Amino acid sequence: MRDIESVRIAIDEAAEHFGRIDVVVANAGLSSMLPMESLDPEGFERVIDANLNGVWRTFRAALPRDSRGYLLAVSSMAAFVHSPLNGPYTASKAGVWALCDSTRLEVRHLGVDVGSAHPTFFKTPMMDAVHEDPAGRKLWGDNASGLWAMIPIDDVVEAVVDGIERRSAMIVAPKRNALAARILGLIRPLVDRIGFPGDTVPEAIRLASSPQRTERETGVDTLAR
Numbered sequence: 001m002r003d004i005e006s007v008r009i010a011i012d013e014a015a016e017h018f019g020r021i022d023v024v025v026a027n028a029g030l031s032s033m034l035p036m037e038s039l040d041p042e043g044f045e046r047v048i049d050a051n052l053n054g055v056w057r058t059f060r061a062a063l064p065r066d067s068r069g070y071l072l073a074v075s076s077m078a079a080f081v082h083s084p085l086n087g088p089y090t091a092s093k094a095g096v097w098a099l100c101d102s103t104r105l106e107v108r109h110l111g112v113d114v115g116s117a118h119p120t121f122f123k124t125p126m127m128d129a130v131h132e133d134p135a136g137r138k139l140w141g142d143n144a145s146g147l148w149a150m151i152p153i154d155d156v157v158e159a160v161v162d163g164i165e166r167r168s169a170m171i172v173a174p175k176r177n178a179l180a181a182r183i184l185g186l187i188r189p190l191v192d193r194i195g196f197p198g199d200t201v202p203e204a205i206r207l208a209s210s211p212q213r214t215e216r217e218t219g220v221d222t223l224a225r
Helices: 004-018 041-062 087-110 125-132 134-139 153-166 175-186 188-195 200-208
Strands: 023-026 070-074 113-119 170-173
Touching (some): 004 041, 070 087, 070 153, 087 113, 113 153, 134 200, 153 170
Parallel strands (some): 023 070, 070 113, 113 170
């Protein structure tokens, strides 16, 4: 997803093999868990390039097509819940949501539908790395219920498949988060108090800034949701 020619070749080959393109899913991502003051420009740009620019490259390579297909980008609940130490990731996922919504308006007259998927936490190599990181455990692992509860990957797959079949503009997993996804902007102060209580954020920043932190912990370059 980081090279448009490679993406274009893959989509062209798929179209030739199957006769047409019915569904395109853009699903890859990087994360970097560092506070703003510690994140170097290259690290920020790498996350944005993979997560946001990668979706643009995929959609750009898929359009135009003769078939009235469906474009889906896997975003995240992070598009709505903007957590600390995760600025590039949350910015990129919010950007993916906006890009999908804008593209949807551009191509709907062609019979093409566009959607974004917003799963909450589920088991991936990236989430495993987050929970192995002291800062990640402080923010999410020690509070892995309620707002940060993990869901089975089967629930995510079921929601995505159902969304593809319906050609949905927004897919949220679990479904109970759907309303929250739309009104989080109105209840952000409440999310701040419940999701990151007390000294959670300062302590996580201290852990993230520790010189003993490993390279694996400071940047999680792993395919993810």
